[in-house]
Amino acid sequence: MEQIEQKPLTPDTFMQGIKDCVPTLLGYISIGLAFGVVGIASGISVLEVFLLSVLVYAGSAQFIFCGLYLAGAPVTAVIVTIFIVNLRHLLMSLTIAPYFTKYSTLRNIGFGTLLTDETFGVSVVAAGKEGRLGGRWMDGLNITAYTSWIAACTVGGIIGQWLPDPEKWGLDYALVAMFVALLVLTLASIPKEKLMHYIKLIAIMVISMYGMLYFMPGHLAVLLSTMVVATIGVVLEK
């Protein structure tokens, strides 16, 4: 993040992508470790923790997987829930994809495969500031995040038996704090005259989330509220 602010344009290199991923690593590592611990506690093996982080690669979905597995949910219920939880990636991909149309389909599939809340946040901040995104930079960001996540989850699984409750140390809050920072950075790249419009939308978001939580689980409320409030944003423009 700091690098972007000082330079007019982020160089499109793999190395710069790695550098811009570093500030998010504390978040990845603490949540990954926590996931490993929770996974073992819910009765899945270290190998399964590893497979989930490699193949599913989505923090909230992996936690929900453990919860459902522990509850003995049927296979279809697990898969449908994971699908809904991760449907927000569709919106994120839609937002990021237009920046990469000049790259091959195969590389685009690569960008999409490794998209997460965090890499989305980092790239959307960079895109907001510079109006462009580079493929090599994106790969550096994505691959650093991916390997750190797998390593953190697996290590979390291995040491899980001895690690005291990670919540006690506030580490679970790393994820929320990261979203707060990404939100502030995104807002910082918005033109001043539009800022009030966005603040209004965030206020509407609070009401929307509160109301929707009466009727649905959190992940569904995030998805629906985002779609509803973005629509309100378009309607109330100007």
Add this chain to the structure above:
Amino acid sequence: MTTSLAMVLLILGCALVTWIPRIMPFILVKNMKMPKIVLRWLAYIPVCILSALVIEGFFEKEEAFVTVQWLNVIAFIPTLFIALLTKSLSKTVIAGVVTMAGLRLLFG
């Protein structure tokens, strides 16, 4: 370090339904032009989704009512302050974690 065929298949199923929404837009957007109204709508997605993810932690459904999670709301204030002041991801994360650890020590 063990697993079963059923478990591997379940994980693969979850991987597939996670992968498709991730890659579909990248394939579609490359091959078609999106209407202006959709692009305007998409411009709001980052702020909406990030604020929704933050706000999700403010509330919890407890039996009949959705209640405010005061600890999370209180921790949010210094976290937001540090984010506004430093505009730094790493400093905000550290501030958030330290605040939450402190609050849990006091009130947890």
